[in-house]
Amino acid sequence: MPALSPEQISFYNENGYVAPIDIFTPEEAAELRAQLEALEASHPDAVAGRNRNNVHYVTPLFDRIAHNPKILDAVESLIGSNILVGGTTLFVKEPEQKGFISWHQDARYIGLEPFNWVTAWLALSDVTTENGCMYMWEGSHHAGQRDHVDTYGKDNLLTRGQTVMDVPEDITVPIELRPGQLSLHHPWVVHGSGHNTSKHRRIGFAIQSYIGADVDSVHGKIYVQQARGIDTHKYHEHTPRPTGLMQPHDVDFRDNANEALKQIFYKGAKKIGQY
Numbered sequence: 001m002p003a004l005s006p007e008q009i010s011f012y013n014e015n016g017y018v019a020p021i022d023i024f025t026p027e028e029a030a031e032l033r034a035q036l037e038a039l040e041a042s043h044p045d046a047v048a049g050r051n052r053n054n055v056h057y058v059t060p061l062f063d064r065i066a067h068n069p070k071i072l073d074a075v076e077s078l079i080g081s082n083i084l085v086g087g088t089t090l091f092v093k094e095p096e097q098k099g100f101i102s103w104h105q106d107a108r109y110i111g112l113e114p115f116n117w118v119t120a121w122l123a124l125s126d127v128t129t130e131n132g133c134m135y136m137w138e139g140s141h142h143a144g145q146r147d148h149v150d151t152y153g154k155d156n157l158l159t160r161g162q163t164v165m166d167v168p169e170d171i172t173v174p175i176e177l178r179p180g181q182l183s184l185h186h187p188w189v190v191h192g193s194g195h196n197t198s199k200h201r202r203i204g205f206a207i208q209s210y211i212g213a214d215v216d217s218v219h220g221k222i223y224v225q226q227a228r229g230i231d232t233h234k235y236h237e238h239t240p241r242p243t244g245l246m247q248p249h250d251v252d253f254r255d256n257a258n259e260a261l262k263q264i265f266y267k268g269a270k271k272i273g274q275y
């Protein structure tokens, strides 16, 4: 499916997310997953810990996903045609892993303004309530930015365990996806995800985020790639796309970019948590 339909756009505007969006066939998604798992076997440190951020700088596999025209068509429906890739994160939950993601808004710590941006989350495995899919608090983006408490919870996969309290959990909606399906969510929608209680991996790749060319970074330096259109505002340094797997200059660059990202994520934090 290319661009979002008017109904999907209305749904996004009303609820703060839209899903599922078919991007890859199950066969294509299985192939992408196989490539990821080969990469995990050959370069275990390249996609884990802090390095789960910005894998698209060092792997043609994730670079191609981040620049996929079908994903960009859907994103263009929401933020317009001048699109930059502002960063990516792999969100993998291993079988029966305790890790969870507390209720939060992406906009709270990322520091991208104005809010003409969207997070895209691509499933590379089945994503279910059992294996820790995201839940959305529908419509919560309408109230703008909310207070978060930095909990630094042991099993919390967010950097500082930032948490929106008093979320009406019983009305939040699970976003179940098949491999190759995408969800898109608004910077202010409150969302989170639970433990993987299943015997299977839950694998998601988030482009976090696609930003309009008019979006600046108010907490620190970010690097971008032109995904579509032109950079009308030139706020950010542009980076080349990888020419091969784990090329030394790309790895050096990614390390620098992740150090800069750390400064943003932990700005004003009382302590540095785990990645």
Ligand SMILES: O=C(O)CCC(=O)C(=O)O
Binding pocket: 091, 101, 106, 119, 121, 132, 133, 134, 191, 192, 193, 204, 206, 208
């Ligand atoms: O992968 C998850 O469960 C949560 C990811 C998330 O919070 C996000 O992409 O904004």
